[in-house]
Amino acid sequence: MGGNNRGSGTSALLVNELKVGATPQSPEAPRAVGLFAVILHRLTYPFRRGARPAPHAATGFYTDTTVCIGCKACEVACKQWNQLPSDGFEFTGNSYDNTGALTAESWRHVKFVEQFSPHEGEPPTGSPYNPFPTPDSLTTLASPQPESPARFPLDVLPTPSPAKPDFARWLMMSDVCKHCVTAPCQQSCPTGAILYNEFANVYIQADICNGCGYCVAACPFGVITRSHFDGHTHKCTLCYDRQKDGLVPACAKACPTASIQFGPVAELRERAHRRVADLRAKGVDAKLYGAEATETYSELNSFYLLVDEPEVYGLPPKPVNPWVHMRGDYLRSVAVGVVSLGVLLLSLLLAGG
Ligand code: SF4
Ligand code: SF4
Ligand code: SF4
Numbered sequence: 001m002g003g004n005n006r007g008s009g010t011s012a013l014l015v016n017e018l019k020v021g022a023t024p025q026s027p028e029a030p031r032a033v034g035l036f037a038v039i040l041h042r043l044t045y046p047f048r049r050g051a052r053p054a055p056h057a058a059t060g061f062y063t064d065t066t067v068c069i070g071c072k073a074c075e076v077a078c079k080q081w082n083q084l085p086s087d088g089f090e091f092t093g094n095s096y097d098n099t100g101a102l103t104a105e106s107w108r109h110v111k112f113v114e115q116f117s118p119h120e121g122e123p124p125t126g127s128p129y130n131p132f133p134t135p136d137s138l139t140t141l142a143s144p145q146p147e148s149p150a151r152f153p154l155d156v157l158p159t160p161s162p163a164k165p166d167f168a169r170w171l172m173m174s175d176v177c178k179h180c181v182t183a184p185c186q187q188s189c190p191t192g193a194i195l196y197n198e199f200a201n202v203y204i205q206a207d208i209c210n211g212c213g214y215c216v217a218a219c220p221f222g223v224i225t226r227s228h229f230d231g232h233t234h235k236c237t238l239c240y241d242r243q244k245d246g247l248v249p250a251c252a253k254a255c256p257t258a259s260i261q262f263g264p265v266a267e268l269r270e271r272a273h274r275r276v277a278d279l280r281a282k283g284v285d286a287k288l289y290g291a292e293a294t295e296t297y298s299e300l301n302s303f304y305l306l307v308d309e310p311e312v313y314g315l316p317p318k319p320v321n322p323w324v325h326m327r328g329d330y331l332r333s334v335a336v337g338v339v340s341l342g343v344l345l346l347s348l349l350l351a352g353g
């Protein structure tokens with residue numbers, strides 16, 4: 001698990017794990033004394049603002065899907081830490097993944113994408129890319145890799161191509177809120193329930209959410225849903241409470257392969273680019289998703305390393321912030337209003353004449 005905390009910016013987080021347990025609780029604020037003081041306190045308390053938190057470098061996730069083993073420890077850790085209720089248990093019948101989707105009760109979802117050779121009935125070739133082991137491939141698997149001596153060659157994943165048509169693989173990807181740098185959910189919320197916290201993470205204040213569902217429609221990744229339990233929307237908080245105490249988010253802490261890496265985003269991006277270069281040098285078609293802004297969408301502070309097209313993982317290949325289209329919509333609305341008014345005035349004039 002120490003692999004989640006690699007790098008100078010995140011190494012201090014490890015030390016904090018033990019310190020936090022020994023930290024005394026902060027003393028309670030002095031209570032008002034006397035009836036008038038109590039009434040005054042109750043009337044004014046909701047309008048008081050606490051001290052603004054100190055700004056912090058933006059934090060996020062870099063998820064390296066090539067080393068995800070689909071254990072779902074991240075899902076369980078998230079449920080446990082955040083005390084999320086069960087959203088039922090059903091066999092989906094189409095995969096070993098029975099979580100199905102991100103919901104207000106499942107803030108992490110490990111996708112199992114199954115890809116098998118189109119040449120049905122043909123025996124596996126035993127190439128180093130083939131997961132069905134032959135004596136030769138077992139020898140290859142057992143050999144330390146010169147580039148990465150501590151690891152088995154999880155790095156070497158097949159990339160379907162006419163030259164290598166026979167393959168079978170599961171792509172595992174732990175999905176979560178992308179903590180978009182410019183988040184449509186936050187832009188669309190009419191009550192101000194969604195905000196950016198001091199870590200530049202997108203955070204829903206459920207008690208201010210009125211359950212209108214605008215954010216559900218605005219998110220291009222289908223992350224947010226409304227809870228059947230309380231009617232509010234919920235999603236990953238990037239473990240704000242843990243970060244406040246200097247701890248790694250529960251999912252990243254639980255991930256045994258460092259597929260989920262947490263830390264300052266700038267550091268994560270550098271690490272991810274190095275990993276892509278390393279994989280490409282080994283012939284793997286690795287690419288980052290969300291690490292850079294596009295014409296229609298901002299960077300994602302929770303970004304991914306993929307080895308296939310985004311749509312294979314159920315991600316939109318070109319996410320669009322609905323706001324991009326709304327300027328035109330506003331202009332059209334104003335134009336239609338002006339024309340309607342003109343027609344109305346003209347009708348009145350003609351009727352009067
Ligand atoms: S992924 Fe969706 S829910 Fe998460 S910040 Fe972006 S728009 Fe909001
Ligand atoms: S950061 Fe925390 S809330 Fe978000 S998915 Fe991980 S464990 Fe869940
Ligand atoms: S991201 Fe990590 S914890 Fe989650 S399923 Fe993959 S390997 Fe397991």
